[in-house]
Amino acid sequence: MAETLGRREANKRATRQALQSAADRLFASRGYTATTVRDIAEAAGVTERTFFRYFAGKEELIIDDALSWLPVLQERVRARPACEEPVTALRLAVLDVASSLASSPRPSPLGLFSDGPPGARITRLTPGAVLRAEAGLAEVIRERLEAADRPAAIDPGYLADILARITLALIRSALIRGSQVREAVDGGSPLSGELVSQAFSVLAIP
Numbered sequence: 001m002a003e004t005l006g007r008r009e010a011n012k013r014a015t016r017q018a019l020q021s022a023a024d025r026l027f028a029s030r031g032y033t034a035t036t037v038r039d040i041a042e043a044a045g046v047t048e049r050t051f052f053r054y055f056a057g058k059e060e061l062i063i064d065d066a067l068s069w070l071p072v073l074q075e076r077v078r079a080r081p082a083c084e085e086p087v088t089a090l091r092l093a094v095l096d097v098a099s100s101l102a103s104s105p106r107p108s109p110l111g112l113f114s115d116g117p118p119g120a121r122i123t124r125l126t127p128g129a130v131l132r133a134e135a136g137l138a139e140v141i142r143e144r145l146e147a148a149d150r151p152a153a154i155d156p157g158y159l160a161d162i163l164a165r166i167t168l169a170l171i172r173s174a175l176i177r178g179s180q181v182r183e184a185v186d187g188g189s190p191l192s193g194e195l196v197s198q199a200f201s202v203l204a205i206p
Contacts, residue, residue, distance in 0.1 A: 016054050018044040023061040032062065063129045070136045073097050077140045082148065086141060086159075090167050091200040098191040130168070138164035170199040 022043035026035040037058055041051040055061060076096045080089035142160035153159075174195040 012054075015044070015046060015050065019046070019051060019054055020061060023058065027062070032058075059128070063132070067129055067133055067136075069097065069101075070133055072100070074136060074140045077137075077144070080144075082144070086144060086163055087200070087203055089144065090141070090163065091196070094167065094171060094191075094196050094200075095193050098193045098196050101191055133168055134161070134164045137167060166203070170196070170202075174199045 019040060023035070023040045026039055026043060035058065037051055038048055040058060040061070041048045044051075073093060076093035077089055080093055084092070138157075138160040141163050142156055145156035145160055171191070174191055177195050177199075178192050
């Protein structure tokens with residue numbers, strides 16, 4: 001019985017990986033929008049019905065890639081000095097991530113996180129991924145707020161949610177603007193430190 005269950009789980013993992021690999025190849029070659037669930041299933045050698053046993057839709061196949069930057073940003077926020085105001089800590093953490101992306105030879109997953117021209121794989125991120133990003137960022141902001149000695153003007157959880165949504169909006173704005181100004185340029189990071197600074201500067205405008 002245990003051996004049978006082991007083979008069954010191994011087959012499930014193999015099928016899931018085959019679907020993910022097929023989707024990666026098709027998204028890269030023809031683009032996210034032009035790739036259908038049927039295309040992915042056929043490339044993986046399974047039926048559409050089998051596909052939906054593993055994934056609710058093709059969107060699920062790119063969410064992990066789109067959010068792979070989030071743990072890095074969470075780590076950078078946690079590493080900021082406790083004495084910094086939340087907005088300052090967030091701005092400097094995002095700038096730190098932007099600098100790391102600029103020096104990395106790998107394509108940035110943040111390109112999947114904007115409504116600008118993010119590349120061949122996707123033209124618009126799914127709402128579920130945005131909500132996951134908001135929740136993950138709000139978690140580390142709330143940790144900072146709750147650990148601070150100074151009292152908060154409003155509930156820390158509510159403030160954390162607000163700051164997380166604002167920060168993600170600023171990141172997306174910088175990404176979209178970066179895509180617009182880089183249309184004629186190949187390569188480069190989609191998240192410019194200068195554009196991040198400009199985006200965060202609006203929080204200081206009276």
